[in-house]
Amino acid sequence: xxxxxxxxxxxxxxxxxxxxxxxxxxxxxxxxxxxxxxxxxxxxxxxxxxxxxxxxxxxxxxxxxxxxxxxxxxxxxxxxxxxxxxxxxxxxxxxxxxxxxxxxxxxxxxxxxxxxxxxxxxxxxxxxxxxxxxxxxxx
Ligand code: HEM
Numbered sequence: 001x002x003x004x005x006x007x008x009x010x011x012x013x014x015x016x017x018x019x020x021x022x023x024x025x026x027x028x029x030x031x032x033x034x035x036x037x038x039x040x041x042x043x044x045x046x047x048x049x050x051x052x053x054x055x056x057x058x059x060x061x062x063x064x065x066x067x068x069x070x071x072x073x074x075x076x077x078x079x080x081x082x083x084x085x086x087x088x089x090x091x092x093x094x095x096x097x098x099x100x101x102x103x104x105x106x107x108x109x110x111x112x113x114x115x116x117x118x119x120x121x122x123x124x125x126x127x128x129x130x131x132x133x134x135x136x137x138x139x
Contacts (some may be wrong), residue, residue, distance in 0.1 A: 014077065017070045017094060024067030024098050031060045031102075045109075052109045059105030066098040066125075073132060080135030090135065093128025097121045 035056065038044040045052040073094050080087065101121035107114040 014074050017091060018074045020095055020098060021067045021070035021074070024063050024070065024102075027102070028060060028063035028067065031056075031063060035060055051112065055105045055109035059102040059109070062101045062105060066094070066101055070094050070098055073128075076132055076136055080132065081138045082131075082135045086131045086135055090128045090131035093124040093131065097125035097128060100124065 042048065045056070047053065073090065077087075080090075100117075104114070104117045104121055107117060
């Protein structure tokens, strides 16, 4: 791929994944603030170890983790090589996973049977991780 085309694609990736990363991390602070309104209550949503409460905590934590992973992707991007499809799969996989994972946690906290939806973030994040790994290794 010509250098200038690669550069402009990289800039677009950097913008979207970096912005999303910070939105996700800030959303983690916001959800933490809401959890903090009731966290002193041992019986809230069935107690600290209840499924609902664990799912909400997982969603809160995933906002930080996946936000940071989107930022890490931006750091690895300049050292990645391979076909354009690899970059697109990685870029969109991290974005889709970053949105879908906390959403699935919230939906599953609401209705346990919706847990099958986790296939969406799991598949997109696995794909994105593999594409980034291959890109960094130059395979
Ligand atoms: C504005 C900042 C934050 C607030 C207000 C906040 C609030 C909370 C609250 C209230 C809980 C307990 C929820 C419950 O009782 O069920 C919690 C759990 C947790 N938070 Fe945050 N949090 C914040 C930032 C962070 C950050 C930066 C991280 C990590 C990167 C983080 C990771 C965790 C983890 C791992 C748990 C689960 C702890 C456990 O189960 O032992 N939080 N947070």
